[in-house]
Amino acid sequence: MPSPNGTREITYVEAVREALTQSMQADERVFLIGEDIGVYGGAFGVSAGMHAEFGGERVIDTPISEAAIVGACVGAALTGMRPVGEIQFMDFITLGMEQLVLQAAKVRFMFGGKATVPMVLRTPGGSGTGAAAQHSESLETWFTHVPGLKVVMPSSPYDAKGLLMAAIQDENPVIFVEHKLLYKVSGPVPEEPYTIPLGEPNIVREGKHLTVVATSIMVQRAKQAAEELAKEGIEIEIVDPRTLNPFDDSLMIQSVVKTGKALVVHEAVKTSGYGAELVSRIVESEAFDYLDAPVRRLAGLDIPIPYNRNLEYHAVPQVENIVAEARKLVRGEY
Amino acid sequence: MAKSKNAQTSQAAKRKLSEKQLHEMLYTMMLIRRFEEKALDLYSLGKVHGTMHLSIGQEATAVGASGALTQQDYLLNTHRGHGHCLAWGSQADLMMAEFMGKETGYCRGRGGSMHIANVDANNLGANGIVAGGLPISVGVGLSIRARNTEQVVMVVFGDGASNEGAFHESINMASIWNLPVIFLCENNQYAMSMPVEKSMNIDRISDRAAAYGIEGVTVDGNDVEAVYEAVHNARQRAIAGKGPTLIECNTYRYMGHSKSDRQAYRTRDEVKTWMDKDPIERLAGHLDMSKKDKDGLFKKAEAEIEKAVEFAEASPEPDVADIMEGVYA
Numbered sequence: 001m002p003s004p005n006g007t008r009e010i011t012y013v014e015a016v017r018e019a020l021t022q023s024m025q026a027d028e029r030v031f032l033i034g035e036d037i038g039v040y041g042g043a044f045g046v047s048a049g050m051h052a053e054f055g056g057e058r059v060i061d062t063p064i065s066e067a068a069i070v071g072a073c074v075g076a077a078l079t080g081m082r083p084v085g086e087i088q089f090m091d092f093i094t095l096g097m098e099q100l101v102l103q104a105a106k107v108r109f110m111f112g113g114k115a116t117v118p119m120v121l122r123t124p125g126g127s128g129t130g131a132a133a134q135h136s137e138s139l140e141t142w143f144t145h146v147p148g149l150k151v152v153m154p155s156s157p158y159d160a161k162g163l164l165m166a167a168i169q170d171e172n173p174v175i176f177v178e179h180k181l182l183y184k185v186s187g188p189v190p191e192e193p194y195t196i197p198l199g200e201p202n203i204v205r206e207g208k209h210l211t212v213v214a215t216s217i218m219v220q221r222a223k224q225a226a227e228e229l230a231k232e233g234i235e236i237e238i239v240d241p242r243t244l245n246p247f248d249d250s251l252m253i254q255s256v257v258k259t260g261k262a263l264v265v266h267e268a269v270k271t272s273g274y275g276a277e278l279v280s281r282i283v284e285s286e287a288f289d290y291l292d293a294p295v296r297r298l299a300g301l302d303i304p305i306p307y308n309r310n311l312e313y314h315a316v317p318q319v320e321n322i323v324a325e326a327r328k329l330v331r332g333e334y
Numbered sequence: 335m336a337k338s339k340n341a342q343t344s345q346a347a348k349r350k351l352s353e354k355q356l357h358e359m360l361y362t363m364m365l366i367r368r369f370e371e372k373a374l375d376l377y378s379l380g381k382v383h384g385t386m387h388l389s390i391g392q393e394a395t396a397v398g399a400s401g402a403l404t405q406q407d408y409l410l411n412t413h414r415g416h417g418h419c420l421a422w423g424s425q426a427d428l429m430m431a432e433f434m435g436k437e438t439g440y441c442r443g444r445g446g447s448m449h450i451a452n453v454d455a456n457n458l459g460a461n462g463i464v465a466g467g468l469p470i471s472v473g474v475g476l477s478i479r480a481r482n483t484e485q486v487v488m489v490v491f492g493d494g495a496s497n498e499g500a501f502h503e504s505i506n507m508a509s510i511w512n513l514p515v516i517f518l519c520e521n522n523q524y525a526m527s528m529p530v531e532k533s534m535n536i537d538r539i540s541d542r543a544a545a546y547g548i549e550g551v552t553v554d555g556n557d558v559e560a561v562y563e564a565v566h567n568a569r570q571r572a573i574a575g576k577g578p579t580l581i582e583c584n585t586y587r588y589m590g591h592s593k594s595d596r597q598a599y600r601t602r603d604e605v606k607t608w609m610d611k612d613p614i615e616r617l618a619g620h621l622d623m624s625k626k627d628k629d630g631l632f633k634k635a636e637a638e639i640e641k642a643v644e645f646a647e648a649s650p651e652p653d654v655a656d657i658m659e660g661v662y663a
Binding site: 029031033057060062063065067068070071072073074075076077078079080081083098099102103107108109110111112113114115116118147148150171172246 | 445463466510
């Protein structure tokens with residue numbers, strides 16, 4: 001895969017759009033389907049201009065029918081196409097769960113491995129836009145709990161493009177979780193098509209005092225926290241799983257072996273969140289013998305996302321929370 | 335129910351199906367019945383794991399519908415789907431092996447009775463979720479249109495499925511895009527124990543088609559020729575770009591919903607009334623078959639099922655070492 005260094009900078013939303021566009025240019029089996037993705041360009045502008053380029057047969061606007069959107073992806077994928085569905089807000093996947101969990105995820109296994117379901121379901125998750133409790137959820141853990149689904153959560157424009165192109169080429173149903181607040185974040189992204197293998201984590205930053213395992217927007221916040229902490233002489237190592245399931249945890253475990261301390265950070269609510277899986281993998285591994293402190297989780301409060309700006313801000317981990325938690329861990333205050 | 339309409343379609347069908355075709359259809363109906371009766375025996379003997387949903391009494395719907403489609407078309411099946419599977423041309427031995435959880439079965443013993451599929455033959459599988467196949471049929475329809483082939487997809491479901499939200503979303507979507515989908519509703523009068531009269535305030539499920547702006551017809555589901563005719567017409571319409579059709583086939587299951595059903599919700603008299611309209615007896619009567627010929631054909635079906643059971647019983651169990659296979663491609 002090409003290095004991001006020395007290339008132009010584009011935003012996360014542009015990176016997602018470029019991955020879709022290049023995938024559709026390269027493979028006529030790829031098509032988009034979802035609500036308001038046509039002339040409107042998608043609720044977050046991801047497919048802006050794509051209807052004009054590819055036409056209504058490949059950028060398909062649907063009625064508000066999430067079960068049928070997901071099912072349409074399953075049926076098309078089973079019969080030789082490579083659909084990319086959009087669920088306008090991650091919360092709305094609740095209306096398509098049957099098709100995703102009981103059909104897309106299980107068809108291959110139930111049929112004795114004799115069918116493939118190469119589909120991608122893109123959806124923006126996360127809070128921070130004032131959209132309140134029904135438009136701000138982070139539900140990724142639901143999907144990591146379903147064998148047969150792959151779950152991808154890119155944290156940068158570079159990862160968004162490479163992981164999405166890989167997801168579209170993958171033979172399995174992939175849930176591709178974008179983050180609304182990341183859409184405007186810029187970063188270097190090569191112009192040529194490239195893929196980042198699903199399942200491979202990324203060491204975003206090297207450090208020796210503490211391993212911070214973060215997902216999606218929390219990777220960006222961890223990077224900002226790292227700069228603050230560096231001023232105090234604390235060097236954190238940031239590991240981004242990128243693919244939550246299946247997830248090769250070896251890099252994360254090696255990192256904890258090196259630092260002896262681990263902090264897991266995600267936006268989704270803490271109880272039964274993905275962090276619990278990450279912590280379990282750490283303490284079940286050889287890293288257990290190297291731990292100098294309890295493994296800690298920093299996650300969303302166990303509440304629905306509130307509307308009020310200040311309450312919303314305090315519902316999920318922010319940079320200062322990561323700084324404070326990291327400081328306590330490194331200083332041995334736990 | 336409009337008897338005149340059924341009578342008309344039957345007359346038309348008679349012109350379409352040769353005596354030879356009708357004999358073949360009768361044989362397939364007998365094969366389905368013997369398959370399911372044998373399945374019940376095997377269950378009673380403890381040779382079949384889990385539960386099963388038998389379609390005894392509904393054979394004409396399965397055979398008439400598949401008979402009107404081609405090998406290039408697609409099938410999305412219901413949980414009560416052995417009949418449609420056999421009518422689609424699936425092998426009884428591979429089905430029986432699946433039923434018995436064997437490695438040689440259609441799904442290598444991973445799916446069982448409720449998930450028999452043969453993707454290579456465009457049989458996209460039976461579905462354990464009521465209305466689960468309907469949204470998928472929209473995607474198959476889109477795929478057919480994108481590939482520009484002369485195919486249709488038939489999705490089979492019961493009366494109960496027509497009360498699911500997925501029914502509404504899927505038929506509406508197939509309608510607005512004029513997709514080549516045939517929505518085949520087997521109205522066997524009960525959604526488990528809930529009778530249709532108590533679950534909807536309309537006389538015909540096909541009336542719901544009007545809400546989506548598509549063609550809707552109700553036929554006598556125990557009349558193989560009427561079913562054939564309706565599906566044949568729906569296919570013609572779909573291929574001509576005239577969009578989907580909702581076909582309601584009125585029929586009846588003689589057995590309970592599944593193995594745990596004590597059938598407290600219906601009377602023996604009601605069951606008997608429907609048995610008097612038995613689809614196999616009707617077609618045999620229509621063909622003026624002698625009892626001897628009919629028994630002979632049943633014997634042939636029994637022999638095929640016996641061979642299928644022998645194959646299944648001799649087949650190996652899946653290897654536990656392979657338990658993780660098939661989750662991901």
